[in-house]
Amino acid sequence: MPLFGKKDSGKRPKSKDTKELNKQVSIEEKYNLHGLLGTGAFSEVRLAESKDTPGDHFAVKIIDKKALKGKEESLENEIRVLRRFSANHFDGNSPNGTRLTHPNIVQLLETYEDKAKVYLVMELVTGGELFDRIVEKGSYTEKDASHLIRQILEAVDYMHEQGVVHRDLKPENLLYYSPDDDSKIMISDFGLSKMEDSGIMATACGTPGYVAPEVLAQKPYGKAVDVWSIGVISYILLCGYPPFYDENDANLFAQILKGEFEFDSPYWDEISESAKHFIKNLMCVTVEKRYTCKQALGHPWISGNEASSKNIHGTVSEQLKKNFAKSRWKQQPLLLKLHLTMVPAETVLKMESKQMWELLNNHPRQRALRL
Secondary structure, three states, rough: OOOOOOOOOOOOOOOOOOOHHHHOOOOOHEEEEEEEEEEEOOEEEEEEOOOOOOOOOEEEEEEEEHOOOHHHHHHHHHHHHHOOOOHHHHHOOOOOEEEEEOOEEEEEEEEEEOOOEEEEOOOOOOOOEEEHHHHHHHOOOOOHHHHHHHHHHHHHHHHHHEEEEOOOOOOHHHEOOOOOOOEEEOOOOOEEEEEHHHOOOOOOOOOOOOOOOOHHEEEEEEEOHHHHHHHHHHHHHHHHHOEEEOOOOOHHHHHHHOOEEEEEEEEOOOHHHHHHHHHHHHHHOHHHHHHOOOHHHHHHHHOOOOOOOOEEEEHHHHHHHHHOOOOOOOOOOOOHHHOOOOOOOOOOOOOOHHHHHHHHHHOOOOEEEEO
C-alpha cells in the first residue's frame, strides 16, 4: 500500500520504501489516543488529544492495512478528496495561493502511517445528527429548514467549484459542529466522493432513497446527483417522511426513476408554495432542467423571505420519530459502501453492472416507512 506520509502537507511523500516508514514521526508522539468512538470493517475511530496543545481534541480514524488489502485505491481517493479541503492545501492556480477549506466541511488535519495502520486525524464534531436535533427542539419552522439547506448548498457548491462530487449526501452525513443552539451544520463522510478530473462517473453508488435517477439508470453523471439528494433532504425536513418509499427495492427505484412524489395532505397543507417550488426544481428528473447549487441558493425560499415562520415542529418531529428511528433509518449505501458514523467511509466495492444489480435486487434493506 502506498504511503500517505507522516503528516498531511498537501503533497504525497516521494518515497514508498518501507525503511522510510521507521523514520517517520509516529502518531503516539503527537497525540494521546483515548476512548473508542466507533468501529467499522476496516477501521476504528478514537478520541485523541494533542500533546502540543493539551485540551485540544480530535477524532482519529485508524485503518487496518491488512484488512484493507486490495481496496487501497478507494482509501487513496478518499484522502485525496479530504486533502483538497485541508487547511494545509493551497490552490496553485491562485497568485497568492488560496486555502480551500470551508466552514461546513469536516476537515482532515493530518495523516500518519506505520507498518500496520493508516491514521487520519479529523476535526472532531460533537453536536450530533441532524434529525436528532430537530426532534429535540421545542420549535421548528420553514425558516429553520431553509437556513439548514442554505448551509448545505453553500458547502456543496464550494465542493463542486473544486471539482468534487460527494455522491452520498444524506441526513446521517450531516452533523452539528457543537451542541450549541446556533451550531453550524457540517458535511462528513467522503468515502464515495470523487474528483471529476479522475474520469467519467458511471459507478452506481449512493444510498437508496437519496440516489438520483440518472445513477439508477446507469448513465454517466455529475454534480447534479448531489442537488437531487439535497432535494430529498429538503423534502424530509419539511414533513418528516421520505418522498420515495417502498419495501421492495425494484418498486422504490422505479419511483425514483420516474420522479414520482407528492405533497400529501395534511402534512404539506401548512408548507409554503415557495418551498414546494424549490423542491420540485431540485428533484427534477431531467438533469438539464434541474437546479444547480447556485440556482438553488438564488431561490427566494433560500435567499428571500418566502420561508414561513409557522411552527411545524409537532408534525415534523412526530413523523421523524416514526419514520427514521435509529433502528430503521440507517440504510446501507449501494455497492456495499461500509459506513462508519461521524467519519469518512472506508471503501466502495466496485462491481460489474450485471453483478451489482443482481446483488441489489437480492439484498434485504430496512426502509423508512411513512406511518
